[in-house]
Amino acid sequence: MxxxxxxxxxxxxxxxxxxxxxxxxxxxxxxxxxxxxxxxAAGMDHSAMDHSAMGHAATDAANPSPLLVAMNDMMAKMEAVKMKGNADHDFANHMLQHHKGAVAMADLELRDGKDATMRRMAEKIKADQLKEISELQAAAERLDRAPANYKPQDPSDPFASKMKALMTSMMQNMPAPATDPDLNFNQLMTVHHQSAVDMAQAELAHGTDTRLKEMTQKMLTQQQKEIQQFKAWYAKKAPAKAVSAAYTCPMNCEGSASTKPGDCPKCGMALVKKS
Incomplete structure (x- = not known):
């Protein structure tokens, strides 16, 4: 035609x-x-965990925190892990992505942070977790053909429900972005470590691989210790850092506090000096 x-x-x-x-x-x-x-896409690979409706921690599109971006990227990669139904195998693959997120966050603290204590902790976390990444990769490969021992698609399954709960908790407990990189690292890494503790406890309760459980117990002990160190630093440093933020948005936008004049990264209004 x-x-x-x-x-x-x-x-x-x-x-x-x-x-x-x-x-x-x-x-x-x-x-x-x-x-x-x-x-x-993450939901298709990870549908058993039903994370697709959770979403990730919100970022300020105009001025996103690099640490928060790294945390969100880590959560997306954890969600994309394909569940095989063996608790040890699935734990190893999830913790592998979790550790990679910690290394990325530690690198950002070493790039932007100024506080000596936070920088030392970032160096130690990076060194420890790089070593554990190699061990987790080896464990994941070793367990790739391990038989199924839980039901990832069953929301009432004890291991599946704990893994879902820890992801939900990590997302819901995200702190408000801070302008100070050391404070940001402290708060985000505290949440990050707590989710690792929760995951480790799920593996210790439901995993069966002796070697992996021994490594998991060491992770658990170390990260619980570091959580206490993060909290102790926060108790001493956070009030002083809050006082140093002399300018804020007249609309009280979250994350607008600054040590110098400028515009609010959210609404664009000029920051005003605190009285």
Whole structure:
């Protein structure tokens, strides 16, 4: 069937007009659609955990915290782990991604942080977890053909429910972003370590591999100790750091506190000096 040149020209013209009208709307929705697609993909690989509806910790799109971005990236990779139904195997693969997130966060603290104590902790965490990453990779490969011993798609399964609960808790307990990188590292790594403790306890309760459980117990002891160190530092340093933030948004936007004048990263209003 022949189509007239006039009809083709009109059709192209209409398509261009429609594209122009929708361009702004598409730009606004691209980020949301991409995030939804990522979550959907994670849900397909990780549907047993039903994390697709959880979402990740919110970031300020105009000025996201690099540490929070690293934490979100880690959670997305944990969600994407394909569950095989063996508690030891699935724990090793989840903790592997968890450790990689800790290393990325430690690197950011070493790049941006100034506090000597937080930098020392970042150095130790990075060294410890790089070593454990190699051990977890070896364990995951060794356990790749291990028989199933739990039901990842059953929400009432004890191991599956604990893994889901710890991911939910990690997301829900995200602290408000801080302008101070040391404070940000302290708060986010405290949440990060607590989720590792919860995961380790699930493995110790339901895992069966002796070698992996021995390594898990060491992780648990070390990270509980570091949580207490993070909390002790926070108790001493956080009030002083809060006082040093002399400027804030008149609309009280979260994460707007600053040590110098400027504009609020959320609403754009000029920061005002605290009275």
């Amino acid at each position: 022949k189509i007239s040149a006039y009809f083709l020209a009109a059709l192209c013209s209409g398509a261009l007009l429609l594209s122009s009208c929708n361009r702004d709307q598409a730009a606004d929705t691209t980020t949301t659609d991409t995030a939804a697609a990522d979550t959907m």
